[in-house]
Amino acid sequence: MPGFRETAVVGLTVAKAPTVVTNEVKAPGKQVLVLGLEGAGKTSLLHCFATGTLEQDVAPTQGFNAVSINREDLQIEFLEIGGTKNLQPYWKRYMGKAMVLVYVVDSSDAALFPLAKKSLHALLETDFDLPLVVLANKQDKQGACSITTLYEALALEEVGDRRKLFLIGTHVRKGDTEPNTAVQDARDLIIQIVQDGR
Ligand SMILES: Nc1nc2c(ncn2[C@@H]2O[C@H](COP(=O)(O)OP(=O)(O)OP(=O)(O)O)[C@@H](O)[C@H]2O)c(=O)[nH]1
């Protein structure tokens, strides 16, 4: 398993210009696991969580991608594991440490919904009350499905009424100069869920 490809510790208490402080991952805090099929937009979203915009091209994640966000006395580590087939077997191993599962789906690629559903349901079988945030990403693309369609395609009504469940439409585009409010709202919701606990 390759090691950390990219890490950043970002102080979001500074509202507009978060600072990358170090390239090390600090002592593990609360962990948010970020999964989804390859190319769904996990890395792009994490970058946007940290900085508000996406200024650079992103490469497929070869192993892990960890981004730490500090809020007051809370440190939250967002841990992405790449979505390629060779990395998917590692996904389950990280479920045990997660406070929240963020599952990213490319809303414009309906052909992959059955696979996305299968992978998600297999993960959730291992934990019946882990909070789940599904990000219906790439809402800007032509043919992107609605939130309701994705709810049905992923059969989210079946994933258990014991867990907190949220489904949010997002998009991240390189070069957008304005901070992306939908993405920031999603990030703030995730942080709130971590703060509230299960
Ligand atoms: N139009 C559009 N493109 C997006 C969006 N999110 C991501 N992309 C593009 O989709 C491609 C894949 O994005 P990544 O963020 O690398 O996806 P990933 O889920 O991290 O992929 P892996 O690391 O391979 O699992 C990149 O070319 C992104 O620029 C979006 O909301 N809209």
Ligand SMILES: [Mg+2]
């Ligand atoms: Mg990635």
